[in-house]
Amino acid sequence: MLSARDLHVTFPGRRGGGSARAVDGVNLDVAPGEIVALVGESGCGKTTLARTLLGLQKPTSGTVSYRGTPLSYGSKALKAYRREAQLVLQDPSGSLNPRHTVYEAVAEGLRIHGEVADERERVADALSRAGMRPPERFFLRYPHELSGGQRQRVVIAGALVLDPTLLVADEPVASLDASVRGEILALMLRLREELDLAALVVTHDLGLAWNIADRVAVMYLGRIIETGPVEKILTAPEHPYTQALLSVLPEGGEPVVLSGEPPDPSRVPGGCRFHVRCQSLASGAAEAAGVADLCRTKDLPVLDGRGTQAACHLAQARLLATSGEGGHVQ
Ligand code: SF4
Numbered sequence: 001m002l003s004a005r006d007l008h009v010t011f012p013g014r015r016g017g018g019s020a021r022a023v024d025g026v027n028l029d030v031a032p033g034e035i036v037a038l039v040g041e042s043g044c045g046k047t048t049l050a051r052t053l054l055g056l057q058k059p060t061s062g063t064v065s066y067r068g069t070p071l072s073y074g075s076k077a078l079k080a081y082r083r084e085a086q087l088v089l090q091d092p093s094g095s096l097n098p099r100h101t102v103y104e105a106v107a108e109g110l111r112i113h114g115e116v117a118d119e120r121e122r123v124a125d126a127l128s129r130a131g132m133r134p135p136e137r138f139f140l141r142y143p144h145e146l147s148g149g150q151r152q153r154v155v156i157a158g159a160l161v162l163d164p165t166l167l168v169a170d171e172p173v174a175s176l177d178a179s180v181r182g183e184i185l186a187l188m189l190r191l192r193e194e195l196d197l198a199a200l201v202v203t204h205d206l207g208l209a210w211n212i213a214d215r216v217a218v219m220y221l222g223r224i225i226e227t228g229p230v231e232k233i234l235t236a237p238e239h240p241y242t243q244a245l246l247s248v249l250p251e252g253g254e255p256v257v258l259s260g261e262p263p264d265p266s267r268v269p270g271g272c273r274f275h276v277r278c279q280s281l282a283s284g285a286a287e288a289a290g291v292a293d294l295c296r297t298k299d300l301p302v303l304d305g306r307g308t309q310a311a312c313h314l315a316q317a318r319l320l321a322t323s324g325e326g327g328h329v330q
């Protein structure tokens with residue numbers, strides 16, 4: 001349904017620096033009814049990628065296609081797409097206008113798109129689908145009169161009121177208490193079942209991905225470095241970066257401490273972009289597999305966004321070895 005091919009988004013660098021490659025070659029597909037988690041540290045480019053997939057950011061190069069048709073920027077078609085693909089932001093108190101009632105907040109999308117017929121019924125229906133029942137009880141309330149979970153439900157209702165086919169949710173539960181997070185995740189799963197809604201969930205939290213996603217795409221320094229079904233990625237990750245992210249979960253075993261912060265996106269390292277922080281390179285595991293030189297000098301191809309893949313010379317050497325083709329890696 002949604003497809004990104006060879007997507008790049010580059011921003012001018014700070015004074016004296018090169019341009020920042022916020023999205024640096026991404027292929028990604030989201031199928032109807034599928035929930036894909038886009039996971040990575042802050043600053044890895046996942047929010048820029050999400051905005052680009054929604055048509056809010058024009059890519060520097062590459063294409064975003066919806067139902068097989070590339071987005072055409074500045075056109076009526078883009079406005080129609082923006083109706084189909086709705087954004088749910090991370091901070092419910094920040095994304096709701098404190099001066100607008102719940103009714104006004106949910107009706108806003110209808111008014112922007114000039115859909116004035118049956119407004120009251122549609123607002124009530126969206127609130128009800130988002131679990132605010134009876135909806136009329138909440139119409140005249142203001143955000144400060146709601147709990148954090150209720151505010152997030154209002155944000156979701158504001159997206160649902162336009163009958164979208166795709167939600168892009170940026171850290172949808174990051175600002176909520178643990179007790180409420182489960183309710184919102186259950187709501188998103190129910191919406192998928194009832195409405196066949198697809199979702200791209202942007203998060204730094206692999207635990208969240210485990211609870212909600214069908215598929216995971218792990219992003220590092222502007223690129224997806226591992227992708228696959230959630231069970232595979234979270235139980236047997238191949239990429240050392242995914243292994244490090246998983247190790248900090250409560251059940252993740254011995255935490256892997258990555259050295260340093262992610263590099264500046266205007267100074268992407270040569271070779272594997274993760275090599276300056278990679279625990280497998282530092283520990284000698286890559287050397288033992290005969291790929292250490294490749295790690296430092298040879299960039300990896302952009303993953304095609306399908307199946308199960310890791311952009312890692314060591315993972316590829318292990319795959320070759322187990323498939324009986326020897327450990328030699330080109
Ligand atoms: Fe680490 Fe080498 Fe794999 Fe990069 S390619 S993640 S440096 S082992």
